[in-house]
Amino acid sequence: MTLSRRQFIELSASACLATTALAACASKPKSTEGASARGSSSKGAATTVVGSPIGFDVFLEQRGYTAAPAASLITGHAFNGGLRYDDDAGIHTEKTYVKQQVARVGDVANKSTPGTLPFFTLIGIDTSTPALANAAADLILAYLLGVVGLDPSRMRVTTTQKSSAFLPLLAKYGITDAQVRLRSWDDAVKDGAGSGYFAPAGHPAKPSAPSFSLEYVMPDGVELEIAEICHGEGNGRSSGGIGVERVEMARTGQIPSWDSQLEALARAVQAESKRTGAAVPPGAAAITG
Numbered sequence: 001m002t003l004s005r006r007q008f009i010e011l012s013a014s015a016c017l018a019t020t021a022l023a024a025c026a027s028k029p030k031s032t033e034g035a036s037a038r039g040s041s042s043k044g045a046a047t048t049v050v051g052s053p054i055g056f057d058v059f060l061e062q063r064g065y066t067a068a069p070a071a072s073l074i075t076g077h078a079f080n081g082g083l084r085y086d087d088d089a090g091i092h093t094e095k096t097y098v099k100q101q102v103a104r105v106g107d108v109a110n111k112s113t114p115g116t117l118p119f120f121t122l123i124g125i126d127t128s129t130p131a132l133a134n135a136a137a138d139l140i141l142a143y144l145l146g147v148v149g150l151d152p153s154r155m156r157v158t159t160t161q162k163s164s165a166f167l168p169l170l171a172k173y174g175i176t177d178a179q180v181r182l183r184s185w186d187d188a189v190k191d192g193a194g195s196g197y198f199a200p201a202g203h204p205a206k207p208s209a210p211s212f213s214l215e216y217v218m219p220d221g222v223e224l225e226i227a228e229i230c231h232g233e234g235n236g237r238s239s240g241g242i243g244v245e246r247v248e249m250a251r252t253g254q255i256p257s258w259d260s261q262l263e264a265l266a267r268a269v270q271a272e273s274k275r276t277g278a279a280v281p282p283g284a285a286a287i288t289g
Contacts, residue, residue: 057097071091073268082282083105092126103120114218127229130233140241141170195213218255226243226247
């Protein structure tokens, strides 16, 4: 089954969005399955409040990571209407994370798709070598299943054969081969949007790496892409991480609408423009209308 990352991962934008890669939609019934937080993971105990697990950033800090500065929302590039499309993999180090707000002009075409937001938040970590990518995937799965409390039987993985080395790790967390959907490498490369290969056309940083996405099946059958993990071979920069808002959607069953987040994007762009003197980019109007 060929899936576009754009259909699911435009997740994010603060407490029901996922800035640095994810999206929006209409409200869905609240799910009680997997909604309560669990206080531990395979990586060690994690402090939680019942019904409100710690954020992935706190989870990482408990494991020795520190925050690296997020990049500006206004980029000055023509790509994506001058708005930040994803996190800057070049600023990552082995033990840092980045919490990045992003917005994607291309998501306008999918604004009626559940989970697609005009403004969202990503938390990403370094995956530039096989060892780093495996460690990142382990941390992400430990957080999603051990702390957030998502049900592993509802997880899906979309990728290509290039990600087969991660199958044992997925199995460790209860995600079976039957839950893994393989695309052809040619289709993934042609798409370039993730879920197999991440290399968006026209991206100024020219990212290029195989990847796999993690989706979560909601009780009504809607799928939300909640994470994307690119994995490098040490010859380039790559990152992987979660969509903050999408993870919250999966946890609570509540999916905000596209329109509910438009004002947040407008405020963020205007505030950065005022603070830095950068012109409001055309992508802002393209998204907010």
